[in-house]
Amino acid sequence: MARRTSDYDEDDVRVRPGRRGSRPRTRIRPAHEDAVAALVTAVDRGRYRCLVDAGTDDERPVTAMRARELGRKSVVVGDRVALVGDLSGGPDALARIVRIEPRTSALRRTADDTDPFERVIVANADQLVVVAALADPEPRPRLIDRTLVAAYDAGMDPLLALTKADLAGPDALVAEYAPLGVPFVVTERGGDLAELRGHLSGRVSVLVGHSGVGKSTLVNALVPDAERAVSHVNAVTGRGRHTSSSALALELPDRAGWIIDTPGVRSFGLAHVTPENVIGAFEDLAEGAAERCPPQCDHLQDDCGLDGWVADGHATRARLDSLRRLLRAREGGDEA
Ligand SMILES: Nc1nc2c(ncn2[C@@H]2O[C@H](COP(=O)(O)OP(=O)(O)OP(=O)(O)O)[C@@H](O)[C@H]2O)c(=O)[nH]1
Incomplete structure (x- = not known):
């Protein structure tokens, strides 16, 4: 009996090595018209925790694995995916991810600056919150700069969350970032988080910060249920969050x-980021670069046309200095 295309699944696609390695011989792919939309909320060891029917009475987490037809495409937290199989969400139920929807943004990192192999760590987020303590530990502007570069590269809006204001004032750090126009919020032990909540409202925000800056404290205050969510994930993966x-x-x-929350992201390898990716976030200077700079200008050499652009009053010196600081932060590690 003939089967409808929608009855096929990835096990029906015969994958045989072709002449040029392991490319599938057939281009026929099952359509999975009955697949259900889901959001990936956690990933560990080949298991994906997905939320289906989000926002309805039937909202439930479903554990899934990737279908073979996805090939090498990675599935990351924030991905919108299509699921087939057992969607009951029961303890032993396992669904399959058959499709990844196009991403609106991709936060990437390279393993380190000399290794250009890049991987996506979070998809579809629109804001990157750089969590930095004002003291204990001391702020690390270089790491903040590198995180900002990653945000601009990903097309995400940055936000500075400056914690531990009960230990040190924010003025010096805020002044350093003023020319970049990065919005900031200041928090302190036991303080009110209304302003931070305002910035997070209606958005998908990634929190990044190195150990001890108070990121877990913020997450737990913002999402009182966070520990329970973490223990659910641990039950699936058998591992602790950290x-x-x-x-x-x-x-x-x-x-x-x-x-x-990104517990494992404590630094950003930026080898994949080009100067164009960074300058694109500086409208006033990008225009000058297009008009005045030689091809392949890295905007750090004497022949860079942006100095003249600033001298002619099209942008401020502070903006150009900040751009150059970020461009330099692309190179070398997080320390220094
Ligand atoms: N004084 C002060 N201490 C804070 C504040 N926020 C967090 N802390 C303390 O700073 C320490 C580190 O906080 P965490 O929330 O665990 O920091 P983290 O960034 O999640 O660090 P890891 O768990 O190592 O990733 C804890 O002892 C907190 O109690 C704050 O606003 N003021």
Whole structure:
């Protein structure tokens, strides 16, 4: 009996090595018209925790694995995917991810600056929150700069969350970032988080910060249910959160947006980022670069046309200095 295309699944696609290696011989792919949309909220060891029927009474987490037909494409937290198989969400139920929807943004990193192999760590987020302590530990501007570069490269809006204001004032650090126009919020032990909540409202925000800056404290205050969500993930993966390098998406109370905690992301390898990716975030200077700079200008040499652009009053010196600081931060590690 003839089968309808929608009855096929990835096991029906015969994958045989072709003449040029392991490319599938056939281009016929099952359509999976009955697949269900889901959001990937955690990833660990080949298991994906997905939320289906989000926002309805039937909302439930479903554990899934990737279907073979996805090939080498990685699935990351924040991805919108299509699922087939057992979607009951029961303890032993396992669904299959058959499709990854096009991403609106991709936060990437390279393993380190000399290794150009890049990987996506979070998809579809629109804001990158750089969590930095004002003291204990001391702020690390170079790491903040590198995280900003990653945000601009990903097309995400940056936000500075400056914690521990009860230990040191924010003025010096805020002044350093003023020319970049990066919005900031200041928090302190036991303080009110209304302003931060305002920035997170209705958005998908990734939180990045190195150990000890108070990121877990913020996450737990923003999402009172966070520990329970973490223990659910641990039950699926059998591992503790901090041994995992995967991000974790948590919904804010009252469906006020999502935060994505990134316990394993403590630095950014930026080998994949070009000067164009960075300067694109500086409209006033990008225009000058297009008009005045020689091809392949890295904007750090004497022949860079941006100095003349600033001298003619099209942008401020502080903006150009800040851009150059970020361009230099692309190179070398997080320290120094
Ligand atoms: N004084 C002060 N201490 C804070 C504040 N926020 C967090 N802390 C303390 O700073 C320490 C580190 O906080 P965490 O929330 O665990 O920091 P983290 O960034 O999640 O660090 P890791 O768990 O190592 O990734 C804890 O002892 C917190 O109690 C703050 O606003 N003021």
